[in-house]
Amino acid sequence: MTEVSVAKDAVAATDDLVVLKSVNKHFGALHVLQDIDLTIAKGEVVVVIGPSGSGKSTLCRTINRLETIDSGDITIDGKPLPAEGKALARLRADVGMVFQSFNLFAHKTVLENVMLGQIKVRKTDKAKAEEKARALLDRVGVGTQADKYPAQLSGGQQQRVAIARALAMDPKVMLFDEPTSALDPEMINEVLEVMQQLARDGMTMIVVTHEMGFARSAANRVVFMADGRIVEEAVPDQFFSNPRSDRAKDFLSKILHH
Amino acid sequence: MFDFLEGYDVLGAFWTTVQLTLLSAVGSLVWGTILAGMRVSPVPLMRGFGTAYVNIVRNIPLTVIIVFTSLGLSNIFGVNLGAADDFDTKFFRLAVLGLSAYTATFVCEALRSGINTVPVGQAEAARALGLSFNQVLTLIVLPQAFRSVIGPLTNVLIALTKNTTVAAAIGVAEAALLMKQMIENEAQLLLIATIFALGFVVLTLPTGLLLGWLGKRLAVKR
Numbered sequence: 357m358t359e360v361s362v363a364k365d366a367v368a369a370t371d372d373l374v375v376l377k378s379v380n381k382h383f384g385a386l387h388v389l390q391d392i393d394l395t396i397a398k399g400e401v402v403v404v405i406g407p408s409g410s411g412k413s414t415l416c417r418t419i420n421r422l423e424t425i426d427s428g429d430i431t432i433d434g435k436p437l438p439a440e441g442k443a444l445a446r447l448r449a450d451v452g453m454v455f456q457s458f459n460l461f462a463h464k465t466v467l468e469n470v471m472l473g474q475i476k477v478r479k480t481d482k483a484k485a486e487e488k489a490r491a492l493l494d495r496v497g498v499g500t501q502a503d504k505y506p507a508q509l510s511g512g513q514q515q516r517v518a519i520a521r522a523l524a525m526d527p528k529v530m531l532f533d534e535p536t537s538a539l540d541p542e543m544i545n546e547v548l549e550v551m552q553q554l555a556r557d558g559m560t561m562i563v564v565t566h567e568m569g570f571a572r573s574a575a576n577r578v579v580f581m582a583d584g585r586i587v588e589e590a591v592p593d594q595f596f597s598n599p600r601s602d603r604a605k606d607f608l609s610k611i612l613h614h
Numbered sequence: 615m616f617d618f619l620e621g622y623d624v625l626g627a628f629w630t631t632v633q634l635t636l637l638s639a640v641g642s643l644v645w646g647t648i649l650a651g652m653r654v655s656p657v658p659l660m661r662g663f664g665t666a667y668v669n670i671v672r673n674i675p676l677t678v679i680i681v682f683t684s685l686g687l688s689n690i691f692g693v694n695l696g697a698a699d700d701f702d703t704k705f706f707r708l709a710v711l712g713l714s715a716y717t718a719t720f721v722c723e724a725l726r727s728g729i730n731t732v733p734v735g736q737a738e739a740a741r742a743l744g745l746s747f748n749q750v751l752t753l754i755v756l757p758q759a760f761r762s763v764i765g766p767l768t769n770v771l772i773a774l775t776k777n778t779t780v781a782a783a784i785g786v787a788e789a790a791l792l793m794k795q796m797i798e799n800e801a802q803l804l805l806i807a808t809i810f811a812l813g814f815v816v817l818t819l820p821t822g823l824l825l826g827w828l829g830k831r832l833a834v835k836r
Contacts, residue, residue, distance in 0.1 A: 422738055442746065449744025459739035462834045463758050473743035476753065507835035518739075525743060 371398040372434075373529055373560050374419060379428030381414060388414050389425070390584040396529070401561045403571040403592075406581035407607060412564045413456075415581065416533045419562065420451040433528055449477045452522030452530040456537050458514040460506035460521070466493065467502040470521045478525065485524075492520040496550050512543030516550055523554075530554065532563040568611065572596060580604045618800045627792035628813050634709060634778040634788055635817070639771055641714030646721025650759075651751055653726055664722070672719035676780050679716050683708040684784040702787065709781035717774045724766040728759030733836075764829030771825070772818045789813060 374396040381389040388411045404412045417423040430437040438444040460469050470489035474480040493499045496516040536544045548570050555574040578595040580588040582603045599605050652664030687693040697703035732755050740750040779790035793810045
């Protein structure tokens, strides 16, 4: 795909934090990411939407190299993404990730989940790590659950703990891979509220989601993906009221008229 | 009726069995865990070594391994484990070495199946936090894997307890060796065999019950 056909209405990037340049990836015969170019500035909230199988989760996972890429470049804060080893681990510590299935460490308490990265990666001493963990758990509204195990919490609570766990590393950017897709409907809002607060506080966020309300209210920019390509990029108001590509019009007509 | 027991140190022999079991259990747990780590390692050389070791050692009869530690390691290669002149200690240590080397393969495979029960998301979340491969393995994956394979590991431990009888082949004074001597000296075959069989049940039955309880208690809830 050429630059011309991609509608770019984004806020002018002043301070690029995450830059993807002509990124390609295949799963066997499936070309799941096709020449992806995407730049995310510091403090920007980018929401990635699109139909299932469009490659948006894969895109999210390539940014901290949970998925490798076949070609192209990814840089974070000016540094190219290391291939493996200590350098990669260091970079991952700076990139927070929140998963669809929460992935809290099942054998550790909520508090231990939030302390682990601080102690083992950041080498913070235990008392300080605990203090910070408790503060973060309070911030996401699950402070009273600190000594329980993940399985004892509701999905919404687990996901908020997962957000606290990622925040405990003081990440430069947060990746959200469909954070509300595995939640019961009444728990979605409690997670979205935490994310909105984060966005207001100036965290750089890349959010893969099906929550159009969140995209409208919190995003600086909406990236629409279909069939492994970025089809359209625009500010939310324009994207939802006046999408330019037929693919986006088709997608929006299917999800917004119920 | 039991006066034929006079002059035999049955308890002492079983104590040697217990020592053989415990030391070999620790040895095989440590070595088996390292082997399992190798078998899931991203380094091809380590994976290859782990796979080769398990598949070779697991398939050699224990008797051959135990006899090899004595005739091979000790007699030919001069490996005496710090007790060249004290025969009892030397053969005891060689037996522990052989039992550990053999049992570790079963520990490794039980653990590896436990690793497969840990959802891949657990390791991904740990990697995403910036933990190294070793940290992901030792802090997140193995603790959960261990809890899910306490049952199979109990089987391995019970098998190990009974396998210590093979150490009689190199003259370690454990229960089976004493049994053999007593059967040769006394005309009480059935009674002697029953006493030793019961002795092993007394050792293994509580082990199974205790670890079964522990396995339920430590199970990871998802």
